[in-house]
Amino acid sequence: MTDSHQQQTPPAWYPDPDPSNPGGQRWWDGMRWTEHSRPAVPTAQPLYDGGPGAGPAAAPQPGSAQPGSTQPGSTQPGATQPGQAQPAAGQPGSFPAGYGQSGYGQPGNGQAGYGPGYPQVALQQGAVAYPPVAPGTSALTWSVWLVVGLQLLSVIGYLFLDFSSYVRAVLALSASGSSPEGPDVSRFTSSLSGFVVGVLLLDVLALVIYGLTVMFAYFDWRELQRRGFAHPFHWAWTFLGPIVYVIGRTVVARRRGGRDVMWPIWALVAVTVIAIVLVVIKVVTILSAVSSTIGGYVPGVS
Template identity: 65%
Template sequence: MTDPNQHQTPPAWYPDPDPNNPGGQRWWDGARWTEHSRPAVPAPQPLYDAGQDARPPAARHPTSTQPGYARPSQPAYPPSATQPTYAPTPAPAYASGGYAGATPDAAAFPPVKPGTSAHTWAIWLVVGLPLLTAIAYMFVDFTAYFRAIIALSASGSTPGSGDVSRFSSALSGFVIEVLLIDVLGLVIYGLSVMFAYFDWRELQRRGFVRPFHWAWTFLGQPVYVIGRTVVARRRGGTDTMWPIWGMIAVFVIIIVLVVIKVVMVFNVIYSTVGTYGPGVS
C-alpha cells in the first residue's frame, strides 16, 4: 500500500549527509544519492588584514617566473621502486549502506517527540464499530424463515392451509430485518470515516507530521488502520501496534459469532425436518 503523503522527493540539491563534506550539498536524483556534490560556500574573507602579510598576492605566492621562486624538492624513492604506492581509495560515502536512511524525506517528515503515543479514543471506535454489525446479525430470526419454508414444502401449498400466509409473514419479517442490518452497516461506515478524521486531526495535534490520511477509510476500515500504523511507526510514535491487534481481535470475534449463528440455524433446520419426517424436500 502506498501512503499518498509519502510522495517521492523531487530531484534537487539537498544537505549532504556525508560527514566528510560538512555543510556541503549532494544531488538527489529522486530515488537515491548520486556522486555529484559541492562543498560548502566559504565565508567571504576581508580584503586586507593589518595583522597578516601586507604584501600583494604575487609577492606572497611567487611563480616560477618570479625572482626568489624555489621549486619544491621531489621525494626520493628507493632505487627498486619505479613508482610510489598508494593506499586504495575507499568507496564514496554516498554509495555506502549508511546512506539508505539519510534521505531528504528525513528532514521533511521529522519524528515526533520521544514517548509520543499514537493512542487516541477515535481509533478504537474505528476498530470496534464493525463488531456492531455482527452482533446485530445475531438477532436476525433466520429460524422462523426456514421453518416457514419447510412447513410450506411439507404441506405442498394446498389451498386453505395457513402455511402460505405463515411463509409470507416470515419472509416479510426476514426481509425487513436484513434491510435494517444494511442500514446499520451504512451508518457504521459513515461513523468510521468521521472517527478516522478525528483520529487524523488528533495525531496532527500531537506532532505527527502528515499522518496517514483519514480519507483512506472510504476504501475500508482495515486500509486506514494498517496505513495509519505504518506511518505512525515511521514518525517514531509509541503504542502504534495496538490498533492492529484490536482489529485482529474484532475479526476473530466476528468469525466466532458467525459460526455460532450458523450452528444455531442448522440445528433448528435439522429439528424441523425431523418433525415433518424424511419426506420433506
C-alpha cells in the same frame, strides 16, 4: 502568492524564517511551519589543487568568481532577483531546488550542496525524510478505538436476524402444498416480510457504521497531526475498509517514532476473532433449528 501556491509547496526542509536560527532550516509540512528545526551546517571551504608545483590555494579576492559563488547580477537557480514576486508570509522563503528544476544538492542532480541554504538530506529517488515525533509521544487516540470497535456492531446486528423462523416457514409452505387444503401462504408471507425488514435494517446499520468509521478515522488523523506526526497515514484510506487504515496508520506512526503503535492492530485482531466466533455460533443455531424443523415434516428424520 495565492492559495494554489500554498498547496503546491511540498513538505520538506526549508530555510528557517525564525531570526533566532540564522542559516538553519525548519520543516514545512505542506500547510504550515512546524516546531521541528535544525541549526545551520558549517561547510568547509574547498581547496583547489593546481597540480604539481602549485602553491597553496589563494584566498578569493574581491571581484573574483569562485565556483558556486553568487556574484551581483549573476543568476543562480532558484535565486530571487529584484522585481520578481516574493513568496507570501507563512510560506518557505524560497522555492526548493527541484521546484521546476534540479538544483545543487538535490536528488537527481548528483552534486553536493554548497551551503546550508540547501536541504542537507541524503535521499534516494526523491524520497522525503519526515522528522520523528518527540520521544514518548503516544499514537493512541480515542477515535482509533472507535474505528476498530465499530466493526463488532454489524456482527451483533446479524445475530438478531431471525433466520430460523424464515426457514421453518419455507419448510411449512413446502409441506402444506401436498395437503387437501392447499399451501398455507399466510404464515410464509408473515415470516418473509419480517425477514426482509430485518435484512434492510442490517443494510442501514452497515451504512451508518461505514460513515462513522470514516468520520472517526478523520478525527484520528487530525489528532496525530496535532501531536506532531508529520504526514500521517491519510484518513481517506478508510473508504477501502478499516483494516487498511489501521494497518497503514500503524506502519507510518511506527516510522515516526510514536509510542503504543501496535495496540490498534491487536485490538483489530481481537475484534476479528470475536466476530468469527459469533458467526459460527449463529450458523450452528440456524442449522440446529433447520434440522429439528425438517424432522417434523419429513418422516424418518429426527
